[in-house]
Amino acid sequence: MSLGRIFLTILKVFLLLVVTMMIRFQIPELRYDFGTKEPIHIQSVDELSMERFHRSTFAKIQGKTNFTKAATFAKHGVRYTYFLLDEYGAQLVVRTSEAVSEEWAEIDFHVGRLRPYHRMPFSRSVRAGFRKNFDVGIPEGAFFLARDDAPRPSGWSIFGVSFAGILFCVLTYFFFIHGRVVAARSKKP
Numbered sequence: 001m002s003l004g005r006i007f008l009t010i011l012k013v014f015l016l017l018v019v020t021m022m023i024r025f026q027i028p029e030l031r032y033d034f035g036t037k038e039p040i041h042i043q044s045v046d047e048l049s050m051e052r053f054h055r056s057t058f059a060k061i062q063g064k065t066n067f068t069k070a071a072t073f074a075k076h077g078v079r080y081t082y083f084l085l086d087e088y089g090a091q092l093v094v095r096t097s098e099a100v101s102e103e104w105a106e107i108d109f110h111v112g113r114l115r116p117y118h119r120m121p122f123s124r125s126v127r128a129g130f131r132k133n134f135d136v137g138i139p140e141g142a143f144f145l146a147r148d149d150a151p152r153p154s155g156w157s158i159f160g161v162s163f164a165g166i167l168f169c170v171l172t173y174f175f176f177i178h179g180r181v182v183a184a185r186s187k188k189p
Contacts (some may be wrong), residue, residue: 016074056114061085063086073122079095118140120144
């Protein structure tokens with residue numbers, strides 16, 4: 001086997017791996033989007049555990065907002081406010097894209113996408129911001145609630161998984177099967 005063929009085979013496997021990672025990234029998103037539309041009610045920090053909430057879950061969390069340690073971060077042109085709830089401390093970080101006002105002190109429930117903190121986008125930046133600005137350490141077993149994320153299927157995510165699945169099949173066929181089929185046909189009398 002020549003060096004060129006080895007390199008080409010490695011490149012083919014790499015491309016299939018990239019497409020597989022696209023699918024692997026989108027499947028949990030679709031699982032959440034097509035999941036239950038009724039939020040799980042959580043009333044205390046004792047109900048939060050990695051065994052129970054190891055992936056994204058639609059949840060309704062009871063707790064009072066604590067804006068003494070709220071931080072606003074702007075990522076990719078979107079401003080998010082991250083804050084804690086009095087009853088949960090650093091065990092639960094809540095995010096909202098809504099404008100926060102004094103009226104929020106009256107809110108008792110927060111509804112959105114609950115997931116382990118380490119699966120949150122920009123988790124390191126937010127953790128560093130809380131540590132630097134408020135001397136608050138977000139523990140390893142913490143959770144994250146995105147108030148702005150309710151389960152609803154998106155045509156883009158469905159199309160993305162479908163496209164990646166079809167692309168994987170087409171690439172597999174052309175990379176590993178097509179040449180053998182053509183060679184077998186040309187050998188027939």
